[in-house]
Amino acid sequence: xxxxxxxxxxxxxxxxxxxxxxxxxxxxxxxxxxxxxxxxxxxxxxxxxxxxxxxxxxxxxxxxxxxxxxxxxxxxxxxxxxxxxxxxxxxxxxxxxxxxxxxxxxxxxxxxxxxxxxxxxxxxxxxxxxxxxxxxxxxxxxxxxxxxxxxxxxxxxxxxxxxxxxxxxxxxxxxxxxxxxxxxxxxxxxxxxxxxxxxxxxxxxxxxxxxxxxxxxxxxxxxxxxxxxxxxxxxxxxxxxxxxxxxxxxxxxxxxxxxxxxxxxxxxxxxx
Amino acid sequence: xxxxxxxxxxxxxxxxxxxxxxxxxxxxxxxxxxxxxxxxxxxxxxxxxxxxxxxxxxxxxxxxxxxxxxxxxxxxxxxxxxxxxxxxxxxxxxxxxxxxxxxxxxxxxxxxxxxxxxxxxxxxxxxxxxxxxxxxxxxxxxxxxxxxxxxxxxxxxxxxxxxxxxxxxxxxxxxxxxxxxxxxxxxxxxxxxxxxxxxxxxxxxxxxxxxxxxxxxxxxxxxxxxxxxxxxxxxxxxxxxxxxxxxxxxxxxxxxxxxxxxxxxxxxxxxxxxxxxxxxxxxxxxxxxxxxxxxxxxxxxxxxxxxxxxxxxxxxxxxxxxxxxxxxxxxxxxxxxxxxxxxxxxxxxxxxxxxxxxxxxxxxxxxxxxxxxxxxxxxxxxx
Numbered sequence: 001x002x003x004x005x006x007x008x009x010x011x012x013x014x015x016x017x018x019x020x021x022x023x024x025x026x027x028x029x030x031x032x033x034x035x036x037x038x039x040x041x042x043x044x045x046x047x048x049x050x051x052x053x054x055x056x057x058x059x060x061x062x063x064x065x066x067x068x069x070x071x072x073x074x075x076x077x078x079x080x081x082x083x084x085x086x087x088x089x090x091x092x093x094x095x096x097x098x099x100x101x102x103x104x105x106x107x108x109x110x111x112x113x114x115x116x117x118x119x120x121x122x123x124x125x126x127x128x129x130x131x132x133x134x135x136x137x138x139x140x141x142x143x144x145x146x147x148x149x150x151x152x153x154x155x156x157x158x159x160x161x162x163x164x165x166x167x168x169x170x171x172x173x174x175x176x177x178x179x180x181x182x183x184x185x186x187x188x189x190x191x192x193x194x195x196x197x198x199x200x201x202x203x204x205x206x207x208x209x210x211x212x213x214x215x216x217x218x219x220x221x222x223x224x225x226x227x228x229x230x231x232x233x234x235x236x237x238x239x240x241x242x243x244x245x246x247x248x249x250x251x252x253x254x255x256x257x258x259x260x261x262x263x264x265x266x267x268x269x270x271x272x
Numbered sequence: 273x274x275x276x277x278x279x280x281x282x283x284x285x286x287x288x289x290x291x292x293x294x295x296x297x298x299x300x301x302x303x304x305x306x307x308x309x310x311x312x313x314x315x316x317x318x319x320x321x322x323x324x325x326x327x328x329x330x331x332x333x334x335x336x337x338x339x340x341x342x343x344x345x346x347x348x349x350x351x352x353x354x355x356x357x358x359x360x361x362x363x364x365x366x367x368x369x370x371x372x373x374x375x376x377x378x379x380x381x382x383x384x385x386x387x388x389x390x391x392x393x394x395x396x397x398x399x400x401x402x403x404x405x406x407x408x409x410x411x412x413x414x415x416x417x418x419x420x421x422x423x424x425x426x427x428x429x430x431x432x433x434x435x436x437x438x439x440x441x442x443x444x445x446x447x448x449x450x451x452x453x454x455x456x457x458x459x460x461x462x463x464x465x466x467x468x469x470x471x472x473x474x475x476x477x478x479x480x481x482x483x484x485x486x487x488x489x490x491x492x493x494x495x496x497x498x499x500x501x502x503x504x505x506x507x508x509x510x511x512x513x514x515x516x517x518x519x520x521x522x523x524x525x526x527x528x529x530x531x532x533x534x535x536x537x538x539x540x541x542x543x544x545x546x547x548x549x550x551x552x553x554x555x556x557x558x559x560x561x562x563x564x565x566x567x568x569x570x571x572x573x574x575x576x577x578x579x580x581x582x583x584x585x586x587x588x589x590x591x592x593x594x595x596x597x598x599x600x601x602x603x604x605x606x607x608x609x610x611x612x613x614x615x616x617x618x619x620x621x622x623x624x625x626x627x628x629x630x631x632x633x634x635x636x637x638x639x640x641x642x643x644x645x646x647x648x649x650x651x652x653x654x655x
Contacts, residue, residue, distance in 0.1 A: 010502075013513065043498050048339075059502055059513060064495035066342060067504035067514075068335065069361050075332035079339025079347070082323045083297050084496045087343075108328035261323060269318035 008032045008042065010062045017056050021207075021215025023174030023200040024054055024121055030177050031090075031119070032061075034184035046087045048077040050102060052094035053128045053202075054121035071102030074109045077116050085258045088188055089115065095122040095136040099155050103135075110164035113192040114257040119184070120157050120195065123202035131205035142209040157197035158249050168194035169250035173222035174201065179246065186248070192256040199244050275454045282420045282447040286350070286376060286440070287312035288455060289424025291320065293463055296345035298324045299336035301355060304388040305444045306378040309350040330355035334362035334375070341371045342503065344494025346428060346465075350376035353386060356395060356402065363437055364403030365505045370435035370479070370490065370528060372466055374427045379443040379558075379609075381636045390636025391444040393558055393609040397616075399439045400587050406525070408532040410539055411439040411587040413557045417451035422461065423584065426541075429464040434535055435489055441586065443609070445559035445638055467491040473499045479510040479524065488531040532588055541584040542593050546572065550579025552648055553601035553626075555594060555618050557583040559638060560607045566641035571648060578648065586614065594621035603651055607631040607639045 009032075018024045035045065045063045049055035051070035058065035064087070068076045073091045081089045098106055098120045109116060125143060126132040133143035133150050136157065140149045161169045168190040170183045180198060187194035201207065201218035212218055222244065229247035232240055280288070286309050290298070298317055300310040310326060317324045323340075327333040330351055337347035351359060356377045366373055381387030382394045395402075399411040410430055414423040424440060431438040467484065469476050469491040478501045479490045490510075493499030506514040507521040515521060532539070546568055547553070556564035561582045571578040581597050583590070594617075598604065603626055606615040612630040619628045631647045633639050 042500060044496065046495050059504065063500050065500070065502045066339070066495075067502070067506065068338075069365055069505055072331060072335040072362065075327065075335035076339035076342075078325070078327070078332070079297065079299060079336035079341075080343045080495060081339075082325060082336075083340040083345045084343040084494075087496050104328050105332055108332070261318075261325075266318045266321060269315070270321075272319070 003033060003036070005029065005032055008035065008062055009060055013060045016060060018053060019204045021201065021203040022053070023123070023219070024057065026174045026177060027119070027121060027180060027198055027200065028057055028060070030180035031184055033181045034188065037181065037185055038188060040088060044087055046077070046080050046089045047092065048073045048080065048089065049092045050097040052097045052126070054092050054094045055097060057092045071097055071100070072105065073097070074102060074105040074116065074118065078109065078114055081114060081116055082258055082261065085262065090117045090119065090188065092119050092121065094127070095120055095124065095157065096126050096134040099157060099160065100135045106160070107164035110161055110166035110193050110195070112257045113165065113167050113254055115192060115259070117184070117187045117190070117194045118196070120197050121200050122157060122197050123200040123206060125202050125206040127202045127205045131209060141206070157195070161195040162250050166195045166250060167192040167252040167254050168248070170195070170248045171197040171199065171244070172246050173199040173226055173244060175219050175222035176226060176246065183248070190251070191259070192254060277452050277454050279450050279452055280417060281308060281450050282417050282442055283308035283378070284312055285417045285420040285453060286424050286442065287316065289421040290348055290374070290428070291316060292421070292456070292461065293425045293428035294346050295348050295428070296322045297337060297340035297347040298322070298349065299327050299333040299340070299347070300349050300351070301327055301330045301333050303330070303352045303355045305380055305447050306350045306352050306376065309376060330358035331362060334359040337373045338362060338366050338371050341373050342495050344497065346372070346432065348374040348376065350378065352378045352380045352388070353382045353395060354384070356398065360403040364405060364407055366437040367403065367407040367409055368505060368528070369503050371437065372431040372435055372492070373437050374424070374431055374440060375437060376440045376442060378447045379441060381634070387636040389444065391559060391609055391638060392634070392636065393443055393560060393613070395441065396586060396610065396613040399441055406529065408436060408528050409439060409587055410436055410532070410585070411441050412584060413441040413586050414584060415446060415558050415561045415582065417446065417449065418453045419584070420446060421453060421455070425461050425463065429462060430539055432466040433464045433486070433489070434531065435466065435492060436532070441558065443559050469493050469499060476501060477511040478503065479508070479512060481527070488527055488534055536588045539585055539588060540590040542590060543582040543584060545580040545582060547579035547581060547597065550577055550600070551602055552576060552578040552652070553597045553604040554578060554580045554644065555583065555597070555604055555606045555614070556580055557586060557614060560609055563639045563641045564607055564644055567644035567648070570641060570645055576648065576652070583614070589617045589621065591621040594618050595623060595625070598622035598625035601626055602655060603627045603629060605629050605631055605644060605647055605651070607644050609633055609639060
């Protein structure tokens with residue numbers, strides 16, 4: 001039987017705003033399959049976003065949804081999660097939203113280990129504003145604000161999350177739909193801050209100024225360049241140039257913020 | 273049992289007022305001279321089962337209280353000038369989406385880093401116009417420690433009742449000063465909670481006012497209660513979803529502005545001090561009003577019939593109070609710890625019926641009563 005996406009999509013909100021060839025819609029489908037697989041109640045999920053193409057996603061979902069200011073989704077989500085611990089809180093964010101303007105919230109949500117899942121739709125470019133360089137744009141790539149080639153070294157979202165203390169960190173691509181679904185499931189059920197770096201393609205704003213240009217070729221690249229972490233660990237660093245290492249990089253069981261607040265701070269304060 | 277009087281600071285009174293009003297969530301970032309507020313709530317809020325979090329920055333703190341308010345909780349943050357600047361974008365988000373929340377700004381000397389421990393009233397216009405775009409806002413300016421308590425309660429009440437962010441403008445003087453206070457008993461002051469929807473979830477639209485018991489105020493559902501609604505900073509329809517339809521955009525913007533117009537009388541609060549027979553008017557607010565009151569008393573002793581109109585609600589500005597005063601006094605003096613901000617409103621509301629003069633200071637010292645007295649005598653001499 002075909003999967004019933006309608007169950008989770010708000011009536012009248014489609015078609016979505018994403019361009020032909022964009023991977024965001026594919027990732028959204030993986031997210032819905034993951035939610036369905038976990039048999040979560042729509043009333044118990046909050047989906048929060050900032051600004052950018054990916055940030056339009058919550059509006060399509062029949063859940064508790066919030067489309068906030070640029071870069072700040074994790075901070076809004078923190079207020080929601082802390083005051084309603086029953087909710088599964090998912091933040092969807094672009095790479096610029098999450099690691100440039102929202103970089104501070106990213107590292108602190110990770111450090112805090114608050115129970116939020118962050119999905120980074122990482123297409124290496126500012127798509128909505130017209131192809132400007134992002135903190136994830138590869139060196140040498142052409143962007144409208146790097147017309148002579150990017151000289152601004154990119155972030156590795158996985159390393160950033162790991163370094164900041166996230167307790168669940170993974171990477172996949174929009175091509176790897178089954179893996180994306182499985183990783184999102186694990187991320188949502190993880191107790192603490194979980195991050196998935198989802199390598200995505202923006203043919204309209206990245207592809208057209210770089211190579212490959214076309215959406216199918218960009219997707220092919222995701223397929224060809226992906227290498228599971230276990231295999232990558234056996235390779236020399238130079239063999240991994242240009243590769244997309246996928247899988248779970250971090251999975252740790254550490255005290256999470258909301259739990260700790262309710263289980264230690266409140267009882268301590270009330271005992272005094 | 274006789275009620276116990278306490279000697280506490282303005283920031284501590286703000287903490288107690290927030291607890292009285294039923295605060296459930298506080299997010300903040302340390303900044304002088306407001307830090308006693310988060311420190312107090314860190315100790316006390318969890319006793320009531322509430323949550324206090326120190327966020328990574330001022331912007332995050334403002335964002336977090338909006339998130340918590342959407343989850344149904346009474347929320348507050350506190351800051352001072354530089355932090356107030358940083359919060360502005362999200363204050364606009366709260367204003368546009370009618371999110372109840374209280375933002376305390378303990379004003380300090382500015383601009384920029386300015387004088388962290390020096391008093392100022394330099395953020396009066398920022399409170400009104402700090403975020404981009406036309407938007408509704410409420411700002412309250414108490415002038416004593418007991419009044420900080422009651423105005424904090426009123427800030428929550430206005431915010432919850434009318435779904436609007438309320439800015440509580442304190443200043444370094446009254447925030448750090450200590451005064452005697454007797455806390456009101458539970459039930460003594462009104463405590464208001466936001467309107468909740470009465471329609472079933474499938475009929476709920478977050479900005480629909482059609483059947484609201486309070487005209488123009490949409491009932492507010494909370495995340496996680498079965499009402500799965502959408503909120504966006506984009507121009508939106510009454511169902512919360514973005515729109516580019518100019519007619520719908522204009523209609524919503526008009527409603528949120530008109531809402532304040534409709535209920536401004538419920539928000540206004542002024543104090544008339546010796547105004548009945550006044551021939552000289554002083555219009556003041558916050559700590560400067562303390563000097564103004566002293567000046568009125570001194571002038572009266574010297575046979576000058578001065579009186580003070582004190583604004584406790586600054587925004588929306590109550591034009592009528594000034595207009596009435598302007599009709600009967602020789603002139604109006606407006607003492608402010610800035611280059612003259614609220615005086616612009618006073619001049620506007622006076623409609624040329626009398627002259628308006630400022631007494632201003634920006635040297636991070638308080639305005640002394642004698643400065644106001646001298647200014648008034650000088651002006652009287654010139655008549």
